Amino acid sequence: xxxxxxxxxxVNLPLWLLAEVSxxxxxxxxxxxxxxxxxxxxxxxxxxxxxxxxxxxxxxxATQLGFSGGEPLMRSDLEILVAEARRLGYYSNLITSGVGLxxxxxxxxxxxxxxxxxxxxQDSTREMNDFLSSTRTFDLKQKVARLVKKYDYPMVxxxxxHKLNIDHVQQILEMAEQxxxxxxxxxxxxxxxxxxxxxxxxxxxxxxLQRAEEITNNFRQHAANRMKIYFVVxxxxxxxxxxxxxxxxxxxxxxxxxxxxxPCHSARxxxxxxxxxxxxxxxxxxxxxxxxxxxxxxxxxxxxxxxxCPEKVKDYGGCRxxxxxxxxxxxxxxxxxxxxxxxxxxxxxxxxAAKRERDSAKPQVKRAxxxxxxxxxxxxxxxxxANKQPSA
Amino acid sequence: MPLNDDTIFEIAHHYRFQWEPAQQLHVxxxxxxxxxxxxxxGEILKRVNGAARVxxxxxxxxxxxxxxxxxxDVIEFLENAHGKGWIRTKQG
Numbered sequence: 001x002x003x004x005x006x007x008x009x010x011v012n013l014p015l016w017l018l019a020e021v022s023x024x025x026x027x028x029x030x031x032x033x034x035x036x037x038x039x040x041x042x043x044x045x046x047x048x049x050x051x052x053x054x055x056x057x058x059x060x061x062a063t064q065l066g067f068s069g070g071e072p073l074m075r076s077d078l079e080i081l082v083a084e085a086r087r088l089g090y091y092s093n094l095i096t097s098g099v100g101l102x103x104x105x106x107x108x109x110x111x112x113x114x115x116x117x118x119x120x121x122q123d124s125t126r127e128m129n130d131f132l133s134s135t136r137t138f139d140l141k142q143k144v145a146r147l148v149k150k151y152d153y154p155m156v157x158x159x160x161x162h163k164l165n166i167d168h169v170q171q172i173l174e175m176a177e178q179x180x181x182x183x184x185x186x187x188x189x190x191x192x193x194x195x196x197x198x199x200x201x202x203x204x205x206x207x208x209l210q211r212a213e214e215i216t217n218n219f220r221q222h223a224a225n226r227m228k229i230y231f232v233v234x235x236x237x238x239x240x241x242x243x244x245x246x247x248x249x250x251x252x253x254x255x256x257x258x259x260x261x262x263p264c265h266s267a268r269x270x271x272x273x274x275x276x277x278x279x280x281x282x283x284x285x286x287x288x289x290x291x292x293x294x295x296x297x298x299x300x301x302x303x304x305x306x307x308x309c310p311e312k313v314k315d316y317g318g319c320r321x322x323x324x325x326x327x328x329x330x331x332x333x334x335x336x337x338x339x340x341x342x343x344x345x346x347x348x349x350x351x352x353a354a355k356r357e358r359d360s361a362k363p364q365v366k367r368a369x370x371x372x373x374x375x376x377x378x379x380x381x382x383x384x385x386a387n388k389q390p391s392a
Numbered sequence: 393m394p395l396n397d398d399t400i401f402e403i404a405h406h407y408r409f410q411w412e413p414a415q416q417l418h419v420x421x422x423x424x425x426x427x428x429x430x431x432x433x434g435e436i437l438k439r440v441n442g443a444a445r446v447x448x449x450x451x452x453x454x455x456x457x458x459x460x461x462x463x464x465d466v467i468e469f470l471e472n473a474h475g476k477g478w479i480r481t482k483q484g
Contacts, residue, residue, distance in 0.1 A: 013414055061414030063412065063419060064421065064426060091426075115421075154405075
Protein backbone atom coordinates (compact mmCIF):
# COMPACT_ATOMS: atom_id res chain seq x y z
CA UNK A 1 0.00 0.00 0.00
CA UNK A 2 1.22 3.46 -0.81
CA UNK A 3 1.24 5.88 2.02
CA UNK A 4 1.64 9.60 2.42
CA UNK A 5 4.08 10.78 4.99
CA UNK A 6 7.49 11.94 5.88
CA UNK A 7 10.44 10.20 4.33
CA UNK A 8 13.68 9.67 6.19
CA UNK A 9 12.51 11.47 9.29
CA UNK A 10 14.90 11.04 12.21
CA VAL A 11 14.76 14.21 14.22
CA ASN A 12 12.43 14.67 17.11
CA LEU A 13 10.71 17.85 15.97
CA PRO A 14 7.01 18.66 15.60
CA LEU A 15 7.25 18.61 11.82
CA TRP A 16 3.49 18.47 11.49
CA LEU A 17 1.37 21.14 13.13
CA LEU A 18 -2.39 20.79 13.08
CA ALA A 19 -4.39 23.90 13.93
CA GLU A 20 -7.94 22.93 14.82
CA VAL A 21 -9.00 26.54 14.68
CA SER A 22 -12.69 26.03 15.41
CA UNK A 23 -14.92 23.26 16.66
CA UNK A 24 -17.86 24.96 15.01
CA UNK A 25 -19.03 22.94 12.03
CA UNK A 26 -22.03 23.16 9.73
CA UNK A 27 -21.94 19.37 9.31
CA UNK A 28 -22.89 16.80 11.88
CA UNK A 29 -20.95 13.75 10.77
CA UNK A 30 -21.51 10.59 12.76
CA UNK A 31 -17.86 9.52 12.32
CA UNK A 32 -16.25 12.78 13.46
CA UNK A 33 -13.15 12.23 15.59
CA UNK A 34 -13.63 15.50 17.49
CA UNK A 35 -14.08 15.16 21.25
CA UNK A 36 -17.65 14.33 22.17
CA UNK A 37 -17.74 17.13 24.76
CA UNK A 38 -16.32 19.84 22.44
CA UNK A 39 -19.31 22.13 23.00
CA UNK A 40 -18.41 22.48 26.68
CA UNK A 41 -14.91 23.84 26.01
CA UNK A 42 -13.79 27.42 26.54
CA UNK A 43 -13.66 30.24 24.05
CA UNK A 44 -11.87 29.98 20.74
CA UNK A 45 -8.45 31.56 20.58
CA UNK A 46 -7.97 35.04 19.17
CA UNK A 47 -6.19 35.85 15.92
CA UNK A 48 -3.19 37.04 17.94
CA UNK A 49 -3.06 33.73 19.83
CA UNK A 50 -2.96 31.80 16.57
CA UNK A 51 -0.32 34.04 15.03
CA UNK A 52 1.85 33.40 18.08
CA UNK A 53 1.31 29.64 17.78
CA UNK A 54 2.29 29.74 14.10
CA UNK A 55 5.49 31.67 14.84
CA UNK A 56 6.49 29.39 17.71
CA UNK A 57 5.68 26.27 15.72
CA UNK A 58 7.84 27.36 12.84
CA UNK A 59 10.72 28.18 15.18
CA UNK A 60 10.41 24.66 16.58
CA UNK A 61 10.77 23.23 13.08
CA ALA A 62 7.18 22.60 11.94
CA THR A 63 6.92 22.47 8.15
CA GLN A 64 3.51 21.04 7.33
CA LEU A 65 0.59 23.03 8.68
CA GLY A 66 -3.01 21.86 8.58
CA PHE A 67 -5.93 24.18 9.19
CA SER A 68 -8.69 21.97 10.44
CA GLY A 69 -11.51 21.88 12.95
CA GLY A 70 -14.53 21.49 13.07
CA GLU A 71 -14.78 23.56 9.94
CA PRO A 72 -11.84 25.98 9.70
CA LEU A 73 -13.77 28.22 7.32
CA MET A 74 -15.95 29.18 10.27
CA ARG A 75 -13.07 31.48 11.28
CA SER A 76 -13.34 34.79 9.47
CA ASP A 77 -9.64 35.48 10.16
CA LEU A 78 -8.43 32.39 8.30
CA GLU A 79 -7.10 34.58 5.47
CA ILE A 80 -4.83 36.35 7.96
CA LEU A 81 -3.52 33.06 9.36
CA VAL A 82 -2.93 31.64 5.88
CA ALA A 83 -0.88 34.65 4.81
CA GLU A 84 1.24 34.53 7.96
CA ALA A 85 1.79 30.78 7.50
CA ARG A 86 3.20 31.35 4.02
CA ARG A 87 5.37 34.23 5.20
CA LEU A 88 6.82 31.95 7.88
CA GLY A 89 7.58 29.18 5.38
CA TYR A 90 4.95 26.57 6.20
CA TYR A 91 3.53 24.29 3.56
CA SER A 92 -0.09 24.81 4.46
CA ASN A 93 -3.17 22.74 3.91
CA LEU A 94 -6.80 23.68 4.37
CA ILE A 95 -8.81 20.66 5.49
CA THR A 96 -12.40 21.52 4.78
CA SER A 97 -15.86 20.23 4.10
CA GLY A 98 -16.05 23.06 1.59
CA VAL A 99 -19.00 24.70 3.31
CA GLY A 100 -18.23 28.42 3.36
CA LEU A 101 -15.64 28.32 0.58
CA UNK A 102 -16.60 30.78 -2.12
CA UNK A 103 -14.63 32.45 -4.86
CA UNK A 104 -13.81 35.50 -2.76
CA UNK A 105 -12.25 33.41 -0.01
CA UNK A 106 -10.35 31.00 -2.22
CA UNK A 107 -8.90 33.93 -4.17
CA UNK A 108 -7.69 35.41 -0.88
CA UNK A 109 -6.17 32.07 0.18
CA UNK A 110 -4.36 31.81 -3.13
CA UNK A 111 -3.10 35.35 -2.81
CA UNK A 112 -2.01 34.66 0.77
CA UNK A 113 -0.06 31.58 -0.29
CA UNK A 114 -2.12 28.60 0.86
CA UNK A 115 -0.47 25.53 -0.68
CA UNK A 116 -3.27 23.07 -0.89
CA UNK A 117 -6.79 22.22 -0.04
CA UNK A 118 -8.27 18.93 1.01
CA UNK A 119 -11.98 18.64 0.45
CA UNK A 120 -13.87 15.95 2.27
CA UNK A 121 -16.81 14.25 0.65
CA GLN A 122 -19.14 12.03 2.56
CA ASP A 123 -20.17 9.93 -0.41
CA SER A 124 -20.81 10.11 -4.12
CA THR A 125 -24.57 9.85 -3.97
CA ARG A 126 -26.68 12.72 -2.82
CA GLU A 127 -28.88 10.65 -0.56
CA MET A 128 -26.03 9.03 1.31
CA ASN A 129 -24.03 12.22 1.47
CA ASP A 130 -26.83 14.26 2.91
CA PHE A 131 -27.79 11.58 5.32
CA LEU A 132 -24.28 11.12 6.66
CA SER A 133 -23.45 14.77 6.99
CA SER A 134 -26.96 15.62 8.06
CA THR A 135 -27.15 18.61 5.72
CA ARG A 136 -27.76 19.20 2.05
CA THR A 137 -24.32 20.08 0.87
CA PHE A 138 -23.41 17.73 -1.92
CA ASP A 139 -23.99 20.13 -4.82
CA LEU A 140 -21.94 22.70 -2.99
CA LYS A 141 -19.03 20.31 -2.66
CA GLN A 142 -18.98 19.68 -6.36
CA LYS A 143 -18.87 23.42 -6.89
CA VAL A 144 -16.06 23.76 -4.35
CA ALA A 145 -14.01 21.04 -6.02
CA ARG A 146 -14.25 22.97 -9.29
CA LEU A 147 -13.14 26.17 -7.55
CA VAL A 148 -10.15 24.29 -6.17
CA LYS A 149 -9.16 23.31 -9.70
CA LYS A 150 -9.82 26.76 -11.07
CA TYR A 151 -7.39 28.26 -8.57
CA ASP A 152 -4.76 25.73 -9.55
CA TYR A 153 -4.62 23.81 -6.32
CA PRO A 154 -3.59 20.18 -6.24
CA MET A 155 -6.83 18.57 -5.34
CA VAL A 156 -6.90 16.17 -2.46
CA UNK A 157 -10.26 14.52 -2.05
CA UNK A 158 -10.93 12.80 1.22
CA UNK A 159 -13.75 10.35 1.73
CA UNK A 160 -14.24 8.74 5.08
CA UNK A 161 -15.37 5.16 4.55
CA HIS A 162 -17.61 3.10 6.78
CA LYS A 163 -20.30 0.46 6.63
CA LEU A 164 -22.92 2.73 5.08
CA ASN A 165 -20.88 4.04 2.15
CA ILE A 166 -18.04 1.58 1.58
CA ASP A 167 -20.06 -0.30 -1.03
CA HIS A 168 -20.02 2.87 -3.15
CA VAL A 169 -16.26 3.00 -3.63
CA GLN A 170 -16.48 2.60 -7.41
CA GLN A 171 -18.82 5.59 -7.73
CA ILE A 172 -16.73 7.60 -5.32
CA LEU A 173 -13.60 7.01 -7.40
CA GLU A 174 -15.43 7.81 -10.64
CA MET A 175 -16.57 11.07 -9.12
CA ALA A 176 -13.03 11.86 -8.02
CA GLU A 177 -11.82 11.23 -11.55
CA GLN A 178 -14.48 13.50 -13.03
CA UNK A 179 -13.41 16.23 -10.65
CA UNK A 180 -9.78 15.70 -11.70
CA UNK A 181 -8.56 14.96 -8.20
CA UNK A 182 -4.83 14.42 -7.99
CA UNK A 183 -4.95 12.61 -4.67
CA UNK A 184 -7.79 10.59 -3.24
CA UNK A 185 -7.76 9.42 0.33
CA UNK A 186 -10.19 6.64 1.04
CA UNK A 187 -9.81 6.70 4.76
CA UNK A 188 -11.70 4.14 6.72
CA UNK A 189 -13.21 5.58 9.86
CA UNK A 190 -10.95 5.59 12.88
CA UNK A 191 -12.94 4.93 15.98
CA UNK A 192 -12.48 7.91 18.25
CA UNK A 193 -14.80 10.66 19.44
CA UNK A 194 -18.19 10.46 17.74
CA UNK A 195 -17.10 7.54 15.60
CA UNK A 196 -16.38 5.57 18.77
CA UNK A 197 -19.91 6.20 20.01
CA UNK A 198 -21.28 5.02 16.66
CA UNK A 199 -18.74 2.28 16.08
CA UNK A 200 -21.00 -0.72 15.91
CA UNK A 201 -23.07 0.92 13.19
CA UNK A 202 -20.05 2.12 11.20
CA UNK A 203 -17.54 -0.73 11.21
CA UNK A 204 -17.69 -2.46 7.80
CA UNK A 205 -17.57 -6.22 7.52
CA UNK A 206 -14.48 -8.00 6.23
CA UNK A 207 -16.34 -8.85 3.01
CA UNK A 208 -17.23 -5.22 2.42
CA LEU A 209 -13.67 -4.21 3.04
CA GLN A 210 -12.20 -6.77 0.68
CA ARG A 211 -14.59 -5.79 -2.10
CA ALA A 212 -13.71 -2.12 -1.63
CA GLU A 213 -9.97 -2.82 -1.71
CA GLU A 214 -10.30 -4.89 -4.85
CA ILE A 215 -12.25 -2.13 -6.60
CA THR A 216 -9.69 0.40 -5.44
CA ASN A 217 -6.77 -1.66 -6.74
CA ASN A 218 -8.42 -2.03 -10.13
CA PHE A 219 -9.10 1.67 -10.27
CA ARG A 220 -5.49 2.43 -9.35
CA GLN A 221 -4.32 0.70 -12.51
CA HIS A 222 -6.93 2.49 -14.57
CA ALA A 223 -5.98 5.94 -13.20
CA ALA A 224 -2.32 5.26 -12.57
CA ASN A 225 -0.77 8.47 -13.86
CA ARG A 226 -3.59 10.87 -13.14
CA MET A 227 -4.70 10.07 -9.63
CA LYS A 228 -2.87 8.83 -6.58
CA ILE A 229 -5.19 6.78 -4.40
CA TYR A 230 -4.57 6.04 -0.76
CA PHE A 231 -6.67 3.39 0.91
CA VAL A 232 -6.50 3.38 4.68
CA VAL A 233 -7.70 0.09 6.13
CA UNK A 234 -9.57 0.17 9.45
CA UNK A 235 -7.02 -1.13 11.88
CA UNK A 236 -9.56 -3.46 13.49
CA UNK A 237 -8.78 -5.80 10.59
CA UNK A 238 -5.07 -5.81 11.24
CA UNK A 239 -3.06 -7.98 13.61
CA UNK A 240 -0.45 -5.34 14.29
CA UNK A 241 -1.26 -1.82 15.45
CA UNK A 242 -0.67 1.31 13.43
CA UNK A 243 2.43 3.34 14.39
CA UNK A 244 0.06 5.99 15.68
CA UNK A 245 1.34 9.54 15.00
CA UNK A 246 4.77 7.90 14.42
CA UNK A 247 4.93 7.79 18.20
CA UNK A 248 3.70 10.06 20.98
CA UNK A 249 5.33 13.48 20.79
CA UNK A 250 7.48 12.40 17.83
CA UNK A 251 6.40 14.49 14.82
CA UNK A 252 2.82 15.62 15.38
CA UNK A 253 1.47 18.54 17.37
CA UNK A 254 -2.20 19.48 17.48
CA UNK A 255 -3.55 22.74 18.88
CA UNK A 256 -7.27 22.83 19.61
CA UNK A 257 -9.69 25.69 19.06
CA UNK A 258 -9.43 26.71 22.71
CA UNK A 259 -5.64 26.44 22.78
CA UNK A 260 -4.90 23.03 24.27
CA UNK A 261 -1.80 21.33 22.88
CA UNK A 262 -2.15 17.61 22.10
CA PRO A 263 0.18 14.92 20.71
CA CYS A 264 -2.71 13.59 18.61
CA HIS A 265 -6.24 14.56 17.58
CA SER A 266 -8.05 12.64 20.26
CA ALA A 267 -5.71 12.44 23.27
CA ARG A 268 -7.68 15.03 25.19
CA UNK A 269 -10.08 12.44 26.58
CA UNK A 270 -7.27 10.42 28.20
CA UNK A 271 -7.58 10.70 31.98
CA UNK A 272 -4.81 11.95 34.24
CA UNK A 273 -2.95 13.95 31.60
CA UNK A 274 -2.95 17.66 32.11
CA UNK A 275 -2.52 18.91 28.56
CA UNK A 276 -0.95 22.36 28.53
CA UNK A 277 -2.54 25.36 26.89
CA UNK A 278 -0.72 27.63 24.47
CA UNK A 279 -2.39 30.46 26.36
CA UNK A 280 -0.16 29.67 29.35
CA UNK A 281 3.00 28.16 27.86
CA UNK A 282 5.19 28.48 24.79
CA UNK A 283 5.33 25.64 22.31
CA UNK A 284 8.96 24.83 22.97
CA UNK A 285 8.27 24.02 26.61
CA UNK A 286 5.08 22.21 25.70
CA UNK A 287 6.75 20.01 23.09
CA UNK A 288 10.03 19.24 24.83
CA UNK A 289 9.37 19.57 28.55
CA UNK A 290 5.69 19.32 29.47
CA UNK A 291 4.83 16.17 31.45
CA UNK A 292 1.91 15.37 29.14
CA UNK A 293 4.07 15.27 25.99
CA UNK A 294 6.60 13.06 27.74
CA UNK A 295 4.17 10.60 29.30
CA UNK A 296 4.17 8.12 26.40
CA UNK A 297 7.23 9.35 24.56
CA UNK A 298 9.82 6.68 23.83
CA UNK A 299 9.17 3.24 25.36
CA UNK A 300 9.89 3.52 29.11
CA UNK A 301 6.13 3.64 29.83
CA UNK A 302 5.42 0.35 28.08
CA UNK A 303 4.01 -2.74 29.75
CA UNK A 304 4.16 -6.28 28.46
CA UNK A 305 3.73 -7.53 25.79
CA UNK A 306 5.12 -4.31 24.25
CA UNK A 307 8.06 -3.83 26.59
CA UNK A 308 9.94 -6.92 25.39
CA CYS A 309 8.53 -6.92 21.86
CA PRO A 310 11.06 -6.44 19.03
CA GLU A 311 8.39 -4.64 17.01
CA LYS A 312 7.99 -1.81 19.50
CA VAL A 313 10.42 0.28 17.48
CA LYS A 314 8.11 -0.05 14.49
CA ASP A 315 4.66 0.54 15.96
CA TYR A 316 5.40 2.20 19.33
CA GLY A 317 2.78 -0.02 20.94
CA GLY A 318 0.08 1.39 18.66
CA CYS A 319 -2.44 3.98 19.70
CA ARG A 320 -2.76 5.20 23.30
CA UNK A 321 -6.29 6.44 22.72
CA UNK A 322 -7.44 3.13 21.29
CA UNK A 323 -5.80 1.27 24.17
CA UNK A 324 -7.66 3.48 26.62
CA UNK A 325 -11.03 3.39 24.88
CA UNK A 326 -11.02 -0.39 24.50
CA UNK A 327 -9.09 -1.64 27.52
CA UNK A 328 -9.45 1.21 30.02
CA UNK A 329 -5.67 1.77 30.31
CA UNK A 330 -3.77 3.96 27.86
CA UNK A 331 -0.49 2.22 28.77
CA UNK A 332 -1.76 -1.15 27.59
CA UNK A 333 -0.80 -2.51 24.19
CA UNK A 334 -3.17 -1.34 21.46
CA UNK A 335 -5.60 -4.30 21.40
CA UNK A 336 -5.41 -4.36 17.60
CA UNK A 337 -2.18 -6.28 18.16
CA UNK A 338 -2.81 -10.02 18.32
CA UNK A 339 -0.07 -10.29 20.93
CA UNK A 340 -2.31 -8.27 23.26
CA UNK A 341 -4.16 -10.47 25.78
CA UNK A 342 -7.16 -8.21 25.09
CA UNK A 343 -7.12 -8.63 21.29
CA UNK A 344 -10.48 -10.40 21.67
CA UNK A 345 -12.11 -6.99 22.18
CA UNK A 346 -11.23 -6.19 18.56
CA UNK A 347 -12.17 -9.55 17.08
CA UNK A 348 -15.51 -9.37 18.93
CA UNK A 349 -16.26 -6.04 17.27
CA UNK A 350 -15.31 -7.50 13.90
CA UNK A 351 -17.56 -10.52 14.45
CA UNK A 352 -20.47 -8.28 15.34
CA ALA A 353 -19.87 -6.37 12.08
CA ALA A 354 -20.06 -9.62 10.08
CA LYS A 355 -23.19 -10.67 11.91
CA ARG A 356 -24.93 -7.38 11.17
CA GLU A 357 -24.23 -7.87 7.49
CA ARG A 358 -25.78 -11.33 7.57
CA ASP A 359 -28.81 -9.98 9.40
CA SER A 360 -29.57 -7.35 6.80
CA ALA A 361 -28.58 -7.87 3.18
CA LYS A 362 -28.44 -4.12 2.57
CA PRO A 363 -27.86 -1.43 5.17
CA GLN A 364 -31.10 0.38 5.74
CA VAL A 365 -30.42 4.06 5.94
CA LYS A 366 -33.66 4.96 7.64
CA ARG A 367 -33.35 2.32 10.31
CA ALA A 368 -29.73 3.15 11.02
CA UNK A 369 -30.61 6.81 11.50
CA UNK A 370 -32.69 5.92 14.54
CA UNK A 371 -29.61 4.72 16.33
CA UNK A 372 -26.74 6.90 15.08
CA UNK A 373 -25.57 9.75 17.23
CA UNK A 374 -24.92 12.91 15.21
CA UNK A 375 -22.16 15.35 16.14
CA UNK A 376 -23.94 18.53 17.19
CA UNK A 377 -23.83 20.99 20.05
CA UNK A 378 -26.92 19.64 21.81
CA UNK A 379 -25.62 16.05 21.84
CA UNK A 380 -22.18 17.27 22.84
CA UNK A 381 -23.44 19.26 25.82
CA UNK A 382 -25.60 16.35 26.92
CA UNK A 383 -22.61 13.97 26.72
CA UNK A 384 -20.33 16.43 28.54
CA UNK A 385 -22.90 16.68 31.29
CA ALA A 386 -23.26 12.91 31.55
CA ASN A 387 -19.49 12.53 31.80
CA LYS A 388 -19.42 14.78 34.84
CA GLN A 389 -21.81 12.54 36.71
CA PRO A 390 -20.06 9.40 37.93
CA SER A 391 -23.24 7.32 37.74
CA ALA A 392 -23.76 8.05 34.02
CA MET B 393 13.87 9.66 -19.99
CA PRO B 394 16.57 11.07 -22.25
CA LEU B 395 18.69 13.36 -20.10
CA ASN B 396 21.59 15.32 -21.55
CA ASP B 397 23.72 18.34 -20.75
CA ASP B 398 21.16 20.68 -22.29
CA THR B 399 18.18 19.40 -20.31
CA ILE B 400 16.58 22.04 -18.10
CA PHE B 401 14.70 20.95 -15.00
CA GLU B 402 12.44 22.84 -12.64
CA ILE B 403 10.88 21.91 -9.30
CA ALA B 404 7.57 20.14 -9.97
CA HIS B 405 4.31 22.03 -9.72
CA HIS B 406 2.92 22.10 -6.17
CA TYR B 407 6.26 21.15 -4.66
CA ARG B 408 8.31 23.61 -2.65
CA PHE B 409 12.02 23.36 -2.06
CA GLN B 410 13.43 25.24 0.89
CA TRP B 411 16.10 25.36 3.59
CA GLU B 412 14.96 24.30 7.07
CA PRO B 413 16.97 26.04 9.79
CA ALA B 414 15.60 23.77 12.53
CA GLN B 415 16.76 20.64 10.71
CA GLN B 416 19.84 22.15 9.07
CA LEU B 417 19.00 20.68 5.70
CA HIS B 418 17.00 21.29 2.55
CA VAL B 419 13.55 19.80 2.20
CA UNK B 420 11.02 19.32 -0.53
CA UNK B 421 7.47 19.89 0.66
CA UNK B 422 4.40 18.57 -1.08
CA UNK B 423 0.82 17.74 -0.15
CA UNK B 424 0.91 15.50 2.90
CA UNK B 425 4.62 15.03 3.11
CA UNK B 426 8.22 16.10 3.09
CA UNK B 427 11.43 14.74 1.65
CA UNK B 428 14.58 15.57 3.58
CA UNK B 429 17.55 16.31 1.35
CA UNK B 430 20.73 16.43 3.38
CA UNK B 431 24.11 17.37 1.96
CA UNK B 432 24.73 16.85 -1.73
CA UNK B 433 21.12 16.08 -2.63
CA GLY B 434 20.10 19.50 -1.33
CA GLU B 435 23.03 21.15 -3.12
CA ILE B 436 21.95 19.63 -6.42
CA LEU B 437 18.28 20.50 -6.08
CA LYS B 438 19.16 24.04 -5.01
CA ARG B 439 20.51 24.55 -8.52
CA VAL B 440 17.40 23.22 -10.25
CA ASN B 441 15.68 26.49 -11.07
CA GLY B 442 14.06 26.21 -14.45
CA ALA B 443 16.98 28.02 -16.11
CA ALA B 444 20.22 26.09 -15.51
CA ARG B 445 21.09 23.28 -17.91
CA VAL B 446 22.26 19.97 -16.48
CA UNK B 447 25.76 20.64 -17.81
CA UNK B 448 25.84 23.98 -16.03
CA UNK B 449 24.66 22.42 -12.78
CA UNK B 450 27.45 19.84 -12.94
CA UNK B 451 30.05 22.53 -13.71
CA UNK B 452 28.77 24.75 -10.92
CA UNK B 453 28.90 21.91 -8.39
CA UNK B 454 32.39 20.95 -9.48
CA UNK B 455 33.45 24.57 -8.92
CA UNK B 456 31.80 24.59 -5.47
CA UNK B 457 33.27 21.23 -4.48
CA UNK B 458 36.60 21.07 -6.30
CA UNK B 459 38.47 17.84 -6.76
CA UNK B 460 35.43 15.62 -7.01
CA UNK B 461 34.08 13.99 -10.16
CA UNK B 462 30.41 14.66 -9.59
CA UNK B 463 28.86 14.15 -13.00
CA UNK B 464 27.74 10.56 -12.45
CA ASP B 465 26.23 11.28 -9.04
CA VAL B 466 24.41 14.39 -10.25
CA ILE B 467 22.91 12.65 -13.27
CA GLU B 468 21.85 9.71 -11.16
CA PHE B 469 20.22 11.96 -8.57
CA LEU B 470 18.37 14.02 -11.19
CA GLU B 471 17.07 10.91 -12.93
CA ASN B 472 15.87 9.56 -9.62
CA ALA B 473 14.27 12.88 -8.65
CA HIS B 474 12.54 13.04 -12.02
CA GLY B 475 11.30 9.49 -11.62
CA LYS B 476 9.80 10.39 -8.26
CA GLY B 477 8.07 13.43 -9.67
CA TRP B 478 10.02 15.98 -7.66
CA ILE B 479 11.30 17.79 -10.75
CA ARG B 480 10.11 18.09 -14.33
CA THR B 481 11.70 19.10 -17.58
CA LYS B 482 11.14 22.67 -18.54
CA GLN B 483 9.28 22.96 -21.83
CA GLY B 484 10.39 25.23 -24.65
